[in-house]
Amino acid sequence: MPSNINIQACQPTSHRWKPPKMGTYKLNTDAAFKTGAASFSIGLVLRDHLGSFIVGMVKKVRMVSSVFEAEATAISEGLQWLSALPYQHVELESDSLLLVQALSRSNDNCLEVGFVLDECRVILKSRPGVMGLRSIVLESSDSLRITGFALTIWTNAWRALDAVGVGDSLRKRSLQMQGFTIASLDSDLPPSESTLDATGKYANHECRCVKRKDLLETMLESLPQGSVRFSLQISMKLYGLVY
DSSP states (O other): OOTTTTOOOOOOOOSSSOOOOTEEEEEEEEEETTTSSSSSEEEEEEEEEOOOOOEEEEEEEESSOOOHHHHHHHHHHHHHHHTTTOSEEEEEEEHHHHHHHHHTTOOOOTTHHHHHHHHHHHHHHOOTTEEEEEEOOOOSSSSSOOOEEEEEHHHHHHHHHHHTTTTHHHTTTOOOOOOOOOOOSOOOOEEEEEEOOTTSSSTTTOOHHHHEEHHHHHHHHOOOTTTTOOSSSOOOOOOSSOO
16 A cells, blocks of 8 residues: 555544544445345445535445455445545545555455455545544443354455464464364264375365464454444434435
């Protein structure tokens, strides 16, 4: 990222939307995604330092493969929309911390939304008045929700974790797998074994077992203090949006 773009997570002091500083605008982006639908919706709202509504937009977009890609598309659409507006010194706020972390790194990555991230970086580079992407996670539970015991994480997932900067620290808390056995409960076929060495079928693949608790804690530790707020009940009010 260029040095004049400061990407950070906001650290609010209340449970309400936090206005930007005087002379600055804030653009909030979000995506409404429903699995199986033909399209999803994005919402964009620009407000000033008083919290006054300036302009907004809602738009239907052709369906993508994941919520993460939908959130990335919302940011891309928001940046393109800003380019056509006369406002300078704009903060862009998203509720996807993973996306903000990925955008803050200029290295190539193999995320499914890599092309969208690159598009956002190009727009940010051309807009020095865009002051960065702020992000908050609002969690209804009173602590990290850890359901299940462990995950088996393969090569592409490690590339995604590397892209957001937590891959190396998480590897230190993982167990590298040497192989696995596949068995069928519905047939009399004998179990088959596969190895993960350099000469086997799965050569050049990285496969590690990670405790879910370690995964969540590692990602949380990488965030600025105050980026995740617990014990919140969220309600939504839509107003003032224009097509």
